[in-house]
Amino acid sequence: MAKLPAIKIKDGKKYFFRFTLDQRIQHIVLFVTVIVLVLTGMPLKFHDMAWAAFVYKMLGGIRGAPIVHKVTGSVLLLLFAYHLVYLFYNIYKEELVPLKKAEGLSPLKVLKVLAAQPLVPNFKDAIDIRDLMKYLLFLTDKHPAPRKFSWKEKFDYWVPFWGILIIGLSGLIMWNKILATKLLPGYLINFSLIAHSDEALLAALFLFIWHWYNVHLSTSVFPMGTVFLTGYLSEGLMIEEHYEYYVEVMKKEGLEHEIRPPHGEHGHQARRKEDPPAAADTYNRREGDRTP
């Protein structure tokens, strides 16, 4: 597949590449299955609530809804398996193979490659969280300047990642309880039920409160961010959410002279039109060039 341009310009506005079509399809399958699983699972967890019977009946009742839940759960587990293959294949093809050709491979080098993946939490995230708290508590008017994936997005990635593992494994045990209890004790089903149900509640609340706030409800994106559909993020949001990465991409694309100042540098808004490079230089001098 042809590589997509890092920056697209449409109607004079810049859009920055974020997600491939493959990743966007994975995300759509993920959220559709998660919503169906929540709708067919939560009426069982909250069976005492007035809405539960109504929702459950709509989704097939006690005969239909468990089948819908199992089929959808299977699709999600298949997606998870596909994602792991996709992830490790791409790391292998794009990073390990060139490294092997250039320097040869060792376990330490492989670990370094894995640790340097953009979604792996690192020290920069701690700095971004500190900067965000300073900003939210009115101690500064400077936004944090995350890299390609901010700590919020890493949270968005890893909570469902581990959630699928725990919920999926416990779900499989409960689904195949006869087989599971040929090998393991019956009280494992109790532990599976607790893990399945409580972890699902955590994942659902996390996604519907935290993730939806960041991608739907926040005034920056309301009513909906479109990057999950188009794969491209607007320049304004790129500056607000990934300033360090924004500067890196702009430089890589030879657009240093068009780099806009970070949000929060309010005095720069007027200056930007007259002297944008100076604003970016100010930022780089102040923060140090932390781009990889």
Added chain:
Amino acid sequence: MLSPSIRNLAISCAIFSLLIFVIPEDSHSADIGNCLLCHKYPGLSRVDEKGNLRLLYINEKTFNSSVHSRVKCEDCHTDIKKIPHDTAKKVDCLTECHITEPSTEKKFSHKEVQEYLDKSVHSIYDKKGGLKEYPEDMPTCKKCHDNPLFRPLSFFKGTRYGISEDSMSRCRVCHKKEEFIVKFYNHVTGRLHRIRNPQNIAETCARCHDNPDLVSKYGLSTKAVFSYGETFHGKAAKYLDERIPDCLDCHVNKGESVHQMLGHNDPRSSTYKKNKGKICSNVDCHPKASPKLAAYGMHAEFSLEQSPVQYFYTAFFIVLTGGTLLPLMGIIFLDLIRRLFPDAVIRRRKK
């Protein structure tokens, strides 16, 4: 001298009887004493000596769909000899009624059931035959049973109480008298399945087993129906799944009367430690299950005393959920405020 309440009742009945000029079209053979003359009127009621409102109305159609529809009123209400009558005594279910049991041609009564009950964990007698300390806590017939209604067999599409037109059509080929067909059909099919659905049975058991006073009085480890309700079985029962196992499926040996339920310490009991493995693997449930499946805690609760491991395991998830969501919700809250004042900042005084 009649008490005022009885006198009022008698006067009401007399007035009603004057007003009656149409005998119900579908009057039933069991009402030979013409009790429905008064009791057919919705709203017929009185306030008893304890101040409780007693509804005395009998819905004839509903009664005719019940298992006692062939029994005459006076067979159970044996103290009523005349109309208008005095306050009726409580019905004794062990009374011999005028139904004849066809295989022995003896008068029918529920004495046999009482014998089973006396041998069960619910008996008012202890193992030595003496009265238990609190016999009043033990269930009597009417504590669990009302006048059950026939209902369609769950594997037929029922169209009205107790009747499946599909199967009735087969009866009509040979039998011509509709009333006979309906009664015979109901009598037979009513015994081929539970007259109550699993949720109904659980609710009946809950009257005692979820009663906090009784649970603590007898040192029971769980509110049994509450904990059953937290399992998939209990939830499915709540959503009216007919196929799901209820209390009786696990706590009574297959083929034995549910009235002869035994305590889990009794070696004959289905829930006795050595027998427990057979519960789940019975032919109607999970026939291929290993005995290990029965180690599933059907009555597990979030209780430190019942299972410390499970308690802390559950607590871990509660802390994890709170510990993850509360800080993030705090950030959302701060973010919402910050967006109202994007330029504001607490400036430090320059040195």
